[in-house]
Every structure is written in structure tokens, then in C-alpha cells.
Amino acid sequence: MTTVLSAQGVSVSFGAVRALDGVDLEVQSDQLVGLIGPNGAGKTTFIDAVTGFVPSRGEITLGGRRISGMAPHDRARLRLARTWQTIELFDDLSVRENLSVSSRRSTMVSTVSEVLFGRPPRAEALAEEAMHLLELDEDAERMPNELPQGRRKLVGIARALASKPQLLLMDEPAAGLATNESLELGRILRNVVDSGLPILLVDHDMGLVLGICDYIYVLDFGKIIAQGTAEEIRHNPQVLAAYLGGSTSEAVATAEAAEEAAESEHAAK
Amino acid sequence: MSLNQVLVFLLLGLGSGGLIAGIGMGVVLSYRGAGVINISVGAIAMLAGFCYWALRTGDFGITFAAPWAVTLTLIFAIVLGLFFEGFCVRPLRRASPLAKLVATLGFLLSAQAAVILAFGESARPQPAILPGGTVLLFGGAVQINRFWIFGILLAITLLFAGIFRWTKFGLGTRAAAENEANATLFGLSPNRLSLVNTVAMSLTMGIVGLLAASIQSVDSQTLPLMVVPALAAAMFGSFTSFGITFVAGLLIGMAESLLTYFETFSWFPTSGGPGNPIPGVQELMIFVILVIAMLFRASRIPGRGDIIDRRLPAAPRPKAPMKGAIRWGALAAFAIWALPYGFREGLIYSLIATISLFSLVVITGYVGQLSVVQISLGGVAGFTVSHLFTNFGIAFPWAGIIGVIFAIVIGVISGFPALRVRGVGLVVVTLAATDAIQNFGFGNTTWGAGNTGAAVPSPSIFGFNFGSNATFHGLGGGEPSPLFGWFTLLLTIIIGLLICNLRRSGLGQEMLAVRANERAAAATGINVRNVKLIGFAIASGIAGVSGVLLAYSYGSITADSYGTLVALNFIAFGYIIGITTVPGAVQAAVGVPGGLFAFALLDWFGLQGNWLSFVGGFLLVLTLIHRPGGVALDIFYGPPKKPFKERPLGRMIFRPSPVLANGAAGADVTEGTTAGVSS
Ligand SMILES: Nc1ncnc2c1ncn2[C@@H]1O[C@H](COP(=O)(O)OP(=O)(O)OP(=O)(O)O)[C@@H](O)[C@H]1O
Ligand SMILES: [Mg+2]
Numbered sequence: 001m002t003t004v005l006s007a008q009g010v011s012v013s014f015g016a017v018r019a020l021d022g023v024d025l026e027v028q029s030d031q032l033v034g035l036i037g038p039n040g041a042g043k044t045t046f047i048d049a050v051t052g053f054v055p056s057r058g059e060i061t062l063g064g065r066r067i068s069g070m071a072p073h074d075r076a077r078l079r080l081a082r083t084w085q086t087i088e089l090f091d092d093l094s095v096r097e098n099l100s101v102s103s104r105r106s107t108m109v110s111t112v113s114e115v116l117f118g119r120p121p122r123a124e125a126l127a128e129e130a131m132h133l134l135e136l137d138e139d140a141e142r143m144p145n146e147l148p149q150g151r152r153k154l155v156g157i158a159r160a161l162a163s164k165p166q167l168l169l170m171d172e173p174a175a176g177l178a179t180n181e182s183l184e185l186g187r188i189l190r191n192v193v194d195s196g197l198p199i200l201l202v203d204h205d206m207g208l209v210l211g212i213c214d215y216i217y218v219l220d221f222g223k224i225i226a227q228g229t230a231e232e233i234r235h236n237p238q239v240l241a242a243y244l245g246g247s248t249s250e251a252v253a254t255a256e257a258a259e260e261a262a263e264s265e266h267a268a269k
Numbered sequence: 270m271s272l273n274q275v276l277v278f279l280l281l282g283l284g285s286g287g288l289i290a291g292i293g294m295g296v297v298l299s300y301r302g303a304g305v306i307n308i309s310v311g312a313i314a315m316l317a318g319f320c321y322w323a324l325r326t327g328d329f330g331i332t333f334a335a336p337w338a339v340t341l342t343l344i345f346a347i348v349l350g351l352f353f354e355g356f357c358v359r360p361l362r363r364a365s366p367l368a369k370l371v372a373t374l375g376f377l378l379s380a381q382a383a384v385i386l387a388f389g390e391s392a393r394p395q396p397a398i399l400p401g402g403t404v405l406l407f408g409g410a411v412q413i414n415r416f417w418i419f420g421i422l423l424a425i426t427l428l429f430a431g432i433f434r435w436t437k438f439g440l441g442t443r444a445a446a447e448n449e450a451n452a453t454l455f456g457l458s459p460n461r462l463s464l465v466n467t468v469a470m471s472l473t474m475g476i477v478g479l480l481a482a483s484i485q486s487v488d489s490q491t492l493p494l495m496v497v498p499a500l501a502a503a504m505f506g507s508f509t510s511f512g513i514t515f516v517a518g519l520l521i522g523m524a525e526s527l528l529t530y531f532e533t534f535s536w537f538p539t540s541g542g543p544g545n546p547i548p549g550v551q552e553l554m555i556f557v558i559l560v561i562a563m564l565f566r567a568s569r570i571p572g573r574g575d576i577i578d579r580r581l582p583a584a585p586r587p588k589a590p591m592k593g594a595i596r597w598g599a600l601a602a603f604a605i606w607a608l609p610y611g612f613r614e615g616l617i618y619s620l621i622a623t624i625s626l627f628s629l630v631v632i633t634g635y636v637g638q639l640s641v642v643q644i645s646l647g648g649v650a651g652f653t654v655s656h657l658f659t660n661f662g663i664a665f666p667w668a669g670i671i672g673v674i675f676a677i678v679i680g681v682i683s684g685f686p687a688l689r690v691r692g693v694g695l696v697v698v699t700l701a702a703t704d705a706i707q708n709f710g711f712g713n714t715t716w717g718a719g720n721t722g723a724a725v726p727s728p729s730i731f732g733f734n735f736g737s738n739a740t741f742h743g744l745g746g747g748e749p750s751p752l753f754g755w756f757t758l759l760l761t762i763i764i765g766l767l768i769c770n771l772r773r774s775g776l777g778q779e780m781l782a783v784r785a786n787e788r789a790a791a792a793t794g795i796n797v798r799n800v801k802l803i804g805f806a807i808a809s810g811i812a813g814v815s816g817v818l819l820a821y822s823y824g825s826i827t828a829d830s831y832g833t834l835v836a837l838n839f840i841a842f843g844y845i846i847g848i849t850t851v852p853g854a855v856q857a858a859v860g861v862p863g864g865l866f867a868f869a870l871l872d873w874f875g876l877q878g879n880w881l882s883f884v885g886g887f888l889l890v891l892t893l894i895h896r897p898g899g900v901a902l903d904i905f906y907g908p909p910k911k912p913f914k915e916r917p918l919g920r921m922i923f924r925p926s927p928v929l930a931n932g933a934a935g936a937d938v939t940e941g942t943t944a945g946v947s948s
Contacts, residue, residue: 051792052791053788053791053792071791071796072788072791072792073790073791073792073794073795073796073797076791076792076793076794076795077794081792081793082792084789084792088786088788088789089785089786089789090781090782090785090786090789090790091785091786092581092583092584092781092782092784092785093778093781093782093785097778097781098782100775100778101775101778101779101782101793101795102793102794104775105775105794106774106775106776106779110774110775110776111774111775111776114770114773114774114775114776115767115770115771115774115776116767116770118766118770120773121773121774121775121778122775143583159793163793163794
């Protein structure tokens with residue numbers, strides 16, 4: 001087990017707003033790490049800081065390499081992938097193109113052979129694989145705006161997977177999904193992690209996060225207020241106060257129900 | 270140089286500065302009222318100016334006294350505003366800012382063409398409405414009308430600033446700009462707010478048109494193009510501040526005036542011998558000012574909160590391009606041989622225009638940047654060919670190749686601002702660049718054509734002339750020679766096929782990714798900057814080829830061959846038919862003024878090219894409303910697919926993936942456990 005992502009003292013300010021304040025966070029190579037927190041806690045900002053979309057202070061390393069200060073596309077080329085809260089697909093490209101554009105880098109040589117000699121671009125095994133994995137095959141030639149929201153989310157995830165990342169950051173992938181869909185998604189993510197791709201998962205769905213994550217960080221007002229396993233988080237009084245608020249029992253109940261459901265399905269296999 | 274003289278010229282600049290400020294006021298009103306970057310405000314002032322001229326001189330049959338003519342002109346301006354709102358603004362309320370801007374371009378073209386059709390190209394000396402006479406200030410004579418213009422526009426500025434600050438209407442407009450639902454909270458309908466703002470704009474433009482009478486004659490170019498400095502002024506005011514726009518407009522006018530003073534000095538750079546100050550310095554200055562304004566203020570242009578549902582039209586993958594190329598290529602090759610010379614000339618011009626539009630397909634259709642400067646880049650290449658021959662004796666093919674390379678260099682340099690500004694901002698900057706290149710570059714006798722035109726030698730290889738003056742005349746007879754037509758056709762087909770390939774290539778997909786979503790593109794590892802610059806390089810090279818061909822086809826070129834009007838017409842027709850696909854570009858090129866269709870109209874019905882621009886402008890707006898993808902998109906690629914049908918997500922079953930696995934844990938892929946934590 002090695003440390004894939006290490007963030008130390010990451011701070012981001014928007015004018016007077018301190019969106020992140022000295023956040024320390026680590027993701028190990030075999031982990032599905034959850035990052036939760038109330039609205040406006042700074043979760044998206046953290047992903048933006050790691051991927052280079054907002055300027056930040058502090059140290060961020062990816063696979064032992066320092067990436068703070070690098071341009072977003074350079075970080076992506078170190079195989080850091082992300083999905084977006086707002087999906088952000090390439091609306092002018094078909095689903096297949098969305099995926100292949102993420103897994104392939106055009107070079108001078110490839111461009112010349114494709115443009116001058118009309119060679120079709122190389123088929124992307126990774127893109128096909130990711131499409132398969134999320135069962136998007138029948139939508140391969142569709143345009144993103146022809147797909148319902150749920151499938152668009154899957155395309156976004158598949159696009160991130162198609163770049164064969166060493167770390168995947170996901171911003172609320174389960175938002176807007178029905179409970180059974182989000183359970184399904186949870187299982188996929190779990191398996192992706194177990195097949196060797198660590199994930200940092202940001203989500204509001206407590207059931208999902210507590211149900212599948214190995215380790216969980218809780219963010220509030222830009223600060224990490226708690227961290228630990230699902231069990232520890234569930235019983236952490238600070239978290240209960242800050243995040244779960246009044247509806248503690250309810251949230252815990254959904255979390256437990258989700259876990260049970262996942263286990264029973266697993267047992268049924 | 271004396272300080273007094275400088276002061277006198279600064280005061281003289283109050284006149285044109287006031288007009289720029291006034292047109293800038295119109296830009297701000299259009300933006301605040303409807304979120305439109307309106308490049309037709311100057312044209313509306315011009316229409317009012319011509320109206321006044323016609324009423325005063327009896328061109329319509331009756332001669333009116335000044336007060337009546339003024340009243341009628343202002344009523345005309347209001348009617349124009351109502352029409353503008355109903356035709357260009359309201360139907361495109363939810364369109365993207367770029368589509369809105371392009372619609373105003375349509376209005377500009379129609380207005381200009383209408384004026385030329387009705388009154389001809391020559392400038393009309395206008396009866397002044399402001400009192401004449403001069404006052405002696407700083408030892409120089411300054412016309413009183415300058416102070417009148419300043420005073421009237423200052424009053425208008427203060428009026429608008431006050432209205433927007435303190436009245437319910439102003440607050441409502443500001444609220445609506447943030448979020449249309451907000452306006453309804455004030456009990457005001459967003460539609461009505463937009464209407465009142467547009468009419469205020471057109472009325473102001475009516476006043477500007479009247480005032481312009483006193484310091485310049487009316488023509489079809491001056492006032493419409495004054496929108497360029499006015500946009501620069503409005504940019505300083507972030508398109509929202511009346512006060513800043515007014516001051517910036519005045520300062521720009523004064524700086525222009527000062528430049529005319531400097532031109533009288535011997536140290537001022539000349540072109541074509543002493544006594545001829547270098548032309549186009551004013552336009553160059555405005556371009557520089559605009560770029561500065563852009564870099565400092567662009568990020569402060571407030572976004573608007575309305576719902577936008579239309580973006581650039583789709584750029585689908587080409588279907589069977591080779592088949593199309595062979596079929597249409599064979600037909601065109603035959604037509605070039607068989608058509609009578611006039612039609613042949615029109616066809617060859619259309620082919621050259623096709624290549625120009627191909628460059629727009631790349632930069633706009635693929636990379637998503639609408640750049641007006643492409644035609645000028647063609648001109649850069651064309652003039653390079655001409656000067657390489659006259660100054661250095663370099664001829665085909667090297668001159669052409671060097672010309673294209675030169676176009677690429679200038680194109681990439683001009684692409685750098687596009688890394689900072691996009692969308693409507695880029696249109697504004699490139700419009701100013703086009704104006705500057707035309708006046709400063711092409712108007713110059715040393716590196717442009719001056720007023721006369723620059724000679725271009727015929728292309729020939731190993732002594733075999735295949736230029737438009739070659740002796741082979743084909744079935745139709747006369748020049749241009751079919752040989753040159755075939756050469757042009759060949760290049761058109763090759764470039765067309767290459768662009769189809771580009772769309773399918775990995776690079777093409779990266780371009781479309783950038784066009785669709787720059788952030789997401791960067792997050793997948795695409796270097797957005799490089800992709801854009803490569804796009805600019807390719808597009809500029811293609812534009813260069815077209816410019817070189819145009820130079821060869823005429824045998825002599827003038828600044829107007831590559832002028833702003835040509836550029837705007839090409840963009841208009843490109844948008845009508847389809848600016849994002851190869852078939853769209855080909856058909857659009859058949860329609861452009863000067864092309865095949867235009868010649869047919871002239872030959873069969875005696876209709877001049879301006880009719881085409883006149884109708885084209887209206888068609889452009891109608892297309893944007895009803896067929897935002899352009900007409901060709903639907904014909905060639907079928908009607909747009911319906912947005913998704915809702916479908917259950919379905920059960921997803923995970924299949925272990927050896928490709929995705931990073932190796933480490935790939936061996937023991939198991940399902941859904943939380944037992945992965947180990948240390
Ligand atoms: N571009 C920005 N400019 C100014 N403030 C911002 C910007 N982006 C985020 N913020 C502020 O930073 C804080 C954190 O926002 P962030 O989007 O990271 O929260 P989040 O935890 O992702 O919330 P949510 O659960 O709603 O997605 C919020 O207070 C937000 O208003
Ligand atoms: Mg968020």
C-alpha cells in the first residue's frame with residue numbers, strides 16, 4: 001500500500017471567503033476514501049484545488065510527485081482524473097468520442113497520418129472497456145444531450161475511467177440518482193477500487209459513503225473536523241452535531257439500511 | 270508643436286469623441302436591456318442620418334423644414350427601434366450571446382445594403398442642424414458645434430445614468446440583467462423592459478445621426494464602423510457604465526483628433542513619399558486600446574442570468590466525404606469548362622470563398638472561436654504574394670507558400686488574445702483587428718496597395734501559365750481561364766477533404782472538446798491553449814491559401830478585396846447555410862456576394878450584389894431564430910435528434926476489467942465488499 005494522494009495544509013480563499021483552511025488528506029493506493037460535509041463546506045473546492053482549477057496554498061503530491069502549482073492539463077496527464085458535480089460532458093462529441101478523447105493524446109505523428117492520409121483514429125481499448133463497464137455500449141453513437149441525466153452521469157464516470165487514472169476524484173456522482181441506482185453505482189465504485197484504482201468520493205448520500213468507503217473525512221467550513229472509518233464517523237459526536245444536525249437517527253438509519261442491503265445482495269451472489 | 274495647438278485639436282476631438290460616446294451609449298443600452306453586444310448601433314444612427322438628409326433635401330419628394338425633419342427622423346428612429354426589438358431581440362431572447370451578436374450583424378449588413386441601394390455609395394453632404402460659427406480658443410478657431418455635441422451627449426449620459434440609478438425602470442433593468450425572474454418581483458415585465466431599452470437605444474442613435482450631420486457627411490461606412498471605437502469605449506465601462514463609456518468615448522475621439530494633428534509633422538511616419546502620413550494609425554490605435562480594455566476589463570463584463578439554450582451549431586462527423594467530393598467536384602470541373610465567362614468568374618470566386626469559409630469551419634465550427642479576422646489574413650497572404658513579386662521578383666509557387674506562412678504567423682499572433690477572451694469578446698477584438706489591418710496594412714503603399722491596387726503576377730510553373738489570363742478559354746470562352754478554375758477547384762477539394770479528416774481525427778475531437786467545455790477538456794489532459802493555437806494556425810493557413818488564390822484570380826488586388834464588409838458578408842452567409850460543416854461552407858460560398866448565385870441574379874434579373882447583402886442580412890436573423898444550426902445542417906445530417914427519452918438506468922453488472930486495473934490488486938477482483946482496508 002502506498003500513498004497516492006497527499007494533501008497537506010491546503011487552503012483556498014475566494015476574496016474574504018476561506019473556502020478551505022489547512023486541509024490535510026491522504027488517499028492510499030487501495031482505498032475508497034469518502035469526503036463528506038454540509039453544503040458549502042468546500043468539498044468541490046478541494047477537488048478543484050487538487051486538480052488545479054483554483055489556485056491554492058499548501059502541498060499536494062500525487063504518487064509521490066509534487067503537483068501544486070501545475071496546470072490542470074499537466075496534472076491530468078499524470079493520470080489524475082475527476083468527475084464534475086455538474087457532469088460537464090463534451091456536448092458536441094458522441095459518447096464514444098467523449099471517452100476516446102480522454103484516453104488518447106493526439107501527437108504530431110498521429111495527427112498527420114489521420115488528417116493527411118485519412119487513417120481513422122486508433123480505437124481505444126480503454127474507452128471501449130470503460131463503456132462496457134458502465135454498460136453504455138448501446139449509447140456509444142448518441143450525443144450526450146440525447147441521454148437522460150442518470151446515463152449522462154455514467155458517461156462522465158466512464159470518461160474519467162477511460163484515461164486510466166492512478167487516482168479518481170468524484171464530485172457527487174450519486175446526486176440525482178434513485179436509491180437503487182446509487183446502490184448499483186456504489187457497487188461499481190467499490191469494484192473499481194478493488195481492481196486497483198483508488199477513489200476520493202465526495203457525496204451527500206450518507207448511505208452510500210458510509211456504506212462503501214474505507215476511510216472518511218468530514219469537512220465543515222473548510223476544515224477537516226473528523227476522520228476515520230465509517231463506524232468511527234457514525235458515532236463521532238462532532239460530526240453528528242455539525243453535519244447530521246437534528247436528523248441524526250435518520251441519517252444513521254439510512255446508512256445502516258444501505259449497508260444491510262449491500263450485504264444481503266452480496267450474500268445472494 | 271505648440272501646447273495651444275494641441276489643446277485646439279483636443280477640443281476639435283469633442284465632436285467625433287461625442288459621436289463615439291453616443292454610439293457607445295447605444296452599445297451599453299443594448300447590453301443592459303437585452304444582453305446584446307449590438308454591433309449595428311452605428312448603422313441605426315446612419316439610417317437616421319440618411320432619413321434626415323432625404324427629408325431635408327426633398328429626396329422623398331417633399332422638402333421639410335428642419336424642425337419637422339428632426340421630429341420625423343426621431344419618429345423614424347423609434348420605429349426602427351420597435352422593429353429591431355421585434356425582429357432581432359425578442360425572438361432571440363434565449364439565444365447565446367454570440368447568436369445575439371451575429372443577429373445584429375445581420376441587421377448591420379441589411380441596413381448598409383439598403384442605404385447603398387437607395388442612395389448609392391457616394392457620401393451625402395448633410396444639412397447641418399447645429400449652429401455654425403467658431404470661437405477663438407487657445408489661438409485657434411474651434412467650431413461651436415463641437416461644444417453642442419459634447420453638451421447634448423453629456424446631458425443624455427447624465428439622464429440615463431440617473432434613470433438607471435434612481436427609477437424603478439432602471440432598477441428593474443438591472444435586476445432583469447441578473448435574473449429575469451427578479452424583474453417580475455418589481456412588477457415589471459422583462460419583455461417590456463427590453464423594449465423600452467431598445468427604443469431608448471434607437472432614439473439615442475437617431476440623435477447621434479442628426480448630430481453627425483454637423484461635422485461629417487453621411488455615407489454607408491463611417492457611422493456603422495464607428496461602432497468599433499464605441500465598443501472599445503463601452504468595454505472600459507464593462508458594457509454597463511454610462512459615465513465611463515462617455516468619458517472613454519470622448520478621450521478616444523480626442524486622441525484621434527490629436528493624431529490628425531501629429532500627421533502634419535515631418536517626424537510622423539509617411540508612406541509613399543513625404544507629405545503622405547502613414548494611413549490607418551487611428552484604427553491601429555483603437556485596436557490597441559480595445560485589446561488593453563479587453564485584457565483589463567473582460568473578466569468584469571457581467572454575465573447575465575437568463576437561460577441560454579442555444580450554443581454554436583453542431584459539427585457532426587462528415588458522411589462519405591470522398592463520394593461528395595467526386596460527385597460535386599466533377600460537376601464543378603465541367604461547369605468551369607462549359608460556363609460562359611461571367612458565370613465562370615462567379616464560380617471561381619465561390620470556390621475561393623469556399624476555402625475562406627473552410628477556415629471558419631475550423632476556427633468556429635471545430636474550435637468554437639468566431640473570428641472576423643480570417644479574411645484579412647487572406648489579404649495578408651495576397652499582399653505578400655504581390656510584394657514578393659514587385660520587390661523581390663519571387664513568383665509562384667514560392668510567393669504563395671511564403672504568403673501562406675506569413676498568414677499563419679499573423680494568425681497565431683492574433684490568436685493570442687483569444688486565449689484570454691472568447692465568444693463575443695473575440696468577435697469584438699477581431700472586428701477591430703480587421704479594421705486596423707485593412708487601413709494600416711492594406712491601405713499602406715509600402716506593404717499594402719495604397720489607393721491604387723497592387724499587381725499580382727500570373728501563376729505559372731515551368732513556363733506554363735495557368736493563371737486566369739491563360740490562353741485556354743474552354744467552351745464558354747473568355748477569361749478567367751478554366752485552367753485557373755481547375756487549379757482552384759483542386760485546392761478546394763483537397764482542403765475540404767483534409768478538413769473532413771480533421772473532424773474525425775484525434776486532434777479534431779480535442780478541438781470539439783475544447784469548444785464544448787474548456788474546463789472539462791483541461792481535466793482530461795487536453796492543453797486548451799495549444800489546441801486553440803493549432804486551430805488558429807490551421808485556419809490562418811487555409812485563409813492564406815484563399816487569399817493567395819484571390820490575388821491570382823484578379824491579377825491585382827485592393828484593400829477592399831479583403832475588407833471588413835467582405836468578412837462580415839462571409840460570416841453572415843456562413844451562418845445562414847452552415848458554418849460548422851464542409852458541405853455548409855460549400856453552399857454558403859455559392860451564395861456570397863460576388864459568387865455564382867450573385868452573378869446569376871445580376872445576369873438574369875439585373876439585381877446587384879447589394880440586394881444579396883440586403884436579403885442576406887434578414888435571412889441571417891431568420892436563420893438564427895428558426896434554424897440555429899444553419900440550413901445545410903438539416904439537409905445533410907437530418908433534423909436535430911430529439912433530446913433524450915427518459916429511460917430507467919437499468920441494472921449494471923460489474924465485469925472485472927483487466928485493462929482498467931492498475932495491476933496491484935488486479936488478481937483478486939471480488940465484488941462489493943468493504944474489506945479492502947488493509948495496512
Ligand atoms: N468561484 C467561487 N468564488 C467565490 N466563492 C466560491 C467560489 N466557489 C466556491 N465558493 C464558496 O466556497 C465555499 C465552498 O464551496 P464548495 O462549492 O466547495 O462547497 P461544497 O462543499 O462543494 O458544497 P455543495 O455540497 O453544495 O456542492 C462556499 O461558501 C462557496 O460559496
Ligand atoms: Mg460541491
